[in-house]
Amino acid sequence: MKQRPAVDLSELPTFGHGPRTPTWWGTLAFMALEGMGFAIAAGSYLYLAYLTPQRPLSAPTPNHWPGTIVTLLLLASLVPNHILKRHAEACEMLPVRIGLVVMSLLGIAPLVVRWFEFPALNIYWDTNAYGSMLWVMLGLHTAHLITDVGDTLVLTALMFTRHANSGRRFADVGDNVFYWDFVVVTWIPIYLLIYWMPRLD
Template sequence: MSERPAALDVSVLPAHAFGSRGLAWWATVGFIVIEAGMFAMVIASLFYLHGEEAQWPPAPFAPPELLWGTVNTAILLLSAWPNHEMRLAAERLDLAGVRRWILVADAFSVAFLAVRWLELGDLNVRWDSNAYGSVVWVLIGFHTFHLLTDAIESMVLTAMVLGSPGPRRYVDVSENGIYWYFVVVVWIPIYAVVYLLPRWW
C-alpha cells in the first residue's frame, strides 16, 4: 500500500494570476462592493432629505452649474478607453502597451482632477450651509477622494512599469484598471442625483 504525500507540491504554480484566480482580484472586488454600499447609503440619504423638502435644492440655493460637472463626466467616460487598453496590454504582458496606455490613463485622471477643482466652485452651496450642502459635498468629496487615491496609485504603478517591472506588476496594473471602471460607473448615478435631480424633480 503506497502512502499519500503529506503535502501538495505547489512550487510549479505561478506566484500571481489575473482575474478571479488571484487574491488581488478578490480584494479589489471586495473593496468595490464596500465602496458601492457606502455610495448607495449617501445617495439614499440624499433622497430622504429630498423627500423632506418642499423645494430641491432648498431655498435660497440654486442647483449646481452643469458646465464643469458635465465636462468631467465626458472626461471620465472617455477615460474608460485608455484604461481598458491598459488592462488588455497588462494581461498580454505587453510592457510597451502598458507603458503607453498607463501614461494616457494618467493624463485623463489629472485632467479630471483639475476640472473637479473648477466643479467644486460651481456647486452653489457650501458643505456647512445645510443638510443638502452636506450630502452633495460628501458625494462629490468621496468620489474625489477615490479618484485622487487611484490617480496616485496609478502614478506609482507608472513609475514601476517605466522601470523594470516584474510579472506581478502586470497584475497590479490590471487590478487598478478594474477599480477605475468602478470609479467611472459610480459617477453616473452621482452626476444624476447632484446635477439632474434638482432640475427634473
C-alpha cells in the first residue's frame, strides 16, 4: 500500500497581516479602481483648464482655508494611524481599541470641516463645467472619507464586543489603516488642483 506524506499544519496561524491576507489584496484592487476614478476626474479638470486659458471661468477663486484645514487634519492622522497598525500587528487589544476611537474622531473631524468646504468653492456644481468638476473631485474624495470613517466606526464597535476575540479583526484593522493612507494620499493632488492651480494661473 502506497503511503502519502503528511504535514502537520496545526501550528500555522489562522490569520495574517498585510499581503499575506486576501482582504489586503482586495483592498489594493479597490484602491486601484478608485484611484483611476480620481485620475479621470483630475484629467477632465486639467483638460478643461487647457481649453479655457482664462480661469476660473468667471468664478471667484476658491477659499483655500477649509481645504487647508482638512489637509492638516488628514496629515496629522497618519501618525496615530501607523501607531494603530503596529498595535494591530502585535494583537494588543487595549491600544487597538484606543487607537480606533482616536482614528474615528480624526476621521469625523475632516468631514465636519468638509461641510464648510463645499460652500468655500464659491461656485455651484450646476453653474458651469468648472464648477461641476470642482464638485465632482471634492465629492469623490468625500465619498471615500465617509466610506473609511464608516468602516472605522464599525471596527471600533466590533473591537468592544465578543467578535474582537477573533484574531482576524486585528488584520481588518491593518487593512483599514492601509485604506486610510490611500484616502490621505489621494487628497493631496486634489487639494493642489482645486485650491492652488487657479492661483498659479
